[in-house]
Each structure stands twice: as C-alpha cells, then as structure tokens.
Amino acid sequence: MYYSKQQLEKIKKQGEEAAKEMDRNKLGHEYKANDMKVICMHCKHDKFEYGKALLNTRGMTFFDIEWLNGAAITLVCKQCGFIHWFGKDVTQIEE
Numbered sequence: 001m002y003y004s005k006q007q008l009e010k011i012k013k014q015g016e017e018a019a020k021e022m023d024r025n026k027l028g029h030e031y032k033a034n035d036m037k038v039i040c041m042h043c044k045h046d047k048f049e050y051g052k053a054l055l056n057t058r059g060m061t062f063f064d065i066e067w068l069n070g071a072a073i074t075l076v077c078k079q080c081g082f083i084h085w086f087g088k089d090v091t092q093i094e095e
C-alpha cells in the first residue's frame with residue numbers, strides 16, 4: 001500500500017496524539033469535588049485515576065451507604081495509590 005507524504009505525516013501525527021493521550025491517562029487527571037481541588041490525603045499529589053466501586057453487597061448496608069445507589073466514586077492517587085472515596089461524583093479539571 002502506498003501513502004503520500006501528507007498521509008504519512010497525518011498518520012504520524014495521529015500516532016503521536018494517541019501516545020500523548022495514553023501518557024495523560026498514565027499520569028492521571030486533576031479533579032475537584034464540591035469545587036475544591038482534590039489533593040491526596042497521604043502524599044499531597046494532585047493527579048488521580050478515576051473509578052467507580054460498587055458497594056451494593058449485603059455487608060456494606062451495615063455502613064448505611066445505600067443512599068449512594070450502590071456506587072461510589074474512587075480516585076486513586078497516581079503517586080502513592082491512596083484510594084479516596086466519594087459519595088458524589090467529582091469533576092475532572094480541564095487541562
């Protein structure tokens with residue numbers, strides 16, 4: 001298959017963009033909860049991996065968190081791995 005120089009440039013650029021996006025995901029993102037920037041409670045890092053944890057197991061009702069609709073938001077610190085739990089959704093801060 002033959003590509004023109006422009007097409008090759010475009011493919012290269014797309015690849016670079018994809019790599020950049022992957023790097024960003026690897027580094028994590030900044031978030032705010034209730035309009036306050038989330039800072040790691042343990043190491044003060046400010047980049048996290050966003051996740052959702054299901055809590056609707058019978059044991060968890062003991063903690064009276066059924067109001068979470070069975071899910072909580074977790075932000076895992078990219079530096080030390082400390083897991084922060086939120087009962088409301090958090091907002092990603094645009095970079």
Ligand SMILES: [Zn+2]
Binds near residue numbers: 040042044081082
């Ligand atoms: Zn941390």
